Amino acid sequence: MSGAIEFSVLGIGLLGPGLVSWDEAQPVLRGDAPYLAVPSVVPAPLRLPAAERRRAGTAVKVALCVADSACIAAGCDPAAMATVFTSSSGDGVNCHILCETLARPPGPDRLVSPTRFTNSVHNAPAGYWHIAVGGRHASTSVCAHDDSFGAGLLAALAQLPGSAAPVLLVSSETPYPEPLNATRPLPDAMGVAFVLGAAGDPTHAGARLKARLLPGAPAGTATRCRDAALEDLRERIPAARALPLLEAIARRQAARVVLPASPQLALEIALEFAP
Template sequence: MINFNIAQWRAWAPGLESVDDWQAWSRQPVALAASDAAPDVSFLPAMQRRRLSRLARMAFSVAWPLAEGRPDLPLVFISRHGETPRTFEILKDLAADQPLSPTQFSLSVHNAVIGLWSIMRGETSEMTALAATGDGLEHGMLEAVALLNEGAPAVLLVITEEQPPQVYAPWVDDVPFPYAVGLLLTCGDDWQLDLSSAPAPMAGSDWPHALDLLRTLLSNDTTCQHAWKNRLWTWQRNR
């Protein structure tokens, strides 16, 4: 069992930006229509914005406001699938015997987002990029709470997924639409997260677990459960 506080949160998806937008969606969750919309990152200089994919823009849009006024803020970045649109374009170039772009390759690796974050913010504190499977959010929480226990006054956790290219549809079915969720975590016991063994296979949720947790944050519910393989994670709100 681990304990922590969720001091602040932010989230983004196409058409869902404000708390009111997310409150309305959480009451009647629906899959969003395909969209090329991207979050506003005009707080960054234009030359820096040009390097950011939509995945990176989503991460920056939720993380930047949470990091304001907090120097030396450790970051835990989570994405199960990462930069699938970039990597797919690279694979297409390989298949066509075309030369590869070094820039595209360097920005497609899984820790590219935290590298860009470090450069653009001049941030040198601890940063971790995780690519866990269906319970990556929970593994990210374990990493974040370990940093809190080591003395960090706060830790920024960001989880984001991009809509994969259609060719991946037979294998990737857990991203109903692009989204990003940022959590500013501090020490405390407002929340606890427990891990137990699932007694039997449990039905999965219709939504990525980060969005189920967001629905819990926006409601009066005190418990949120997530089953993955033989692991059962229980989030408990104490206050």
């Protein structure tokens, strides 16, 4: 990605602790209502057939929930878009169960079920999504530890100039059980999704956005949330690194947001709003 890329936000999906949906979270993100940190409630992904819903873990359900919400808000055909799915950890519960199984003595109890194996791969949410919507466009799955949201946004923006259709970005996280949680603590499940369009597309957010790279961005460059409770969430869940951008969109005020995409690279997003 060279130079600056202008883009628009056509639709947003959001789910997290105290953030039930994008529509309900906007007063909190604007500072008009207090943030209440209630646990996330993850709905069943209705796009999936019943048998697939039973097989899907929380990581898949979170990703599909916010992807669906963003596509509905954008009024876009989900089958017509390329996608970028990003997560720092993937399915923590499935990883835990696989480790428990493999730690057992050789024998029948050590066999890994095909469903567990299918859900263990990092692109499982992308696979479930494209099967559910009948999508045949390109899909990228990204993992960049705590910078996974920024890395995913960078991957999605890089596709826009050569794409005639919008690009769907989905960032999601789910926690590990103990004892893995002690090493990689993630307090709750969270997901955020954006349908991103070219600069000329009618924008759901009412904003003009321009992104440019900041090579060699030092630690501490990242934009923090205005609300202290949301900032605590941003620091603890990688998908919540999107919150400063969501705050800026919800407040509808010109802003500059810096989002890390790696330890040595960041994205600067400039937002302007029509009067």
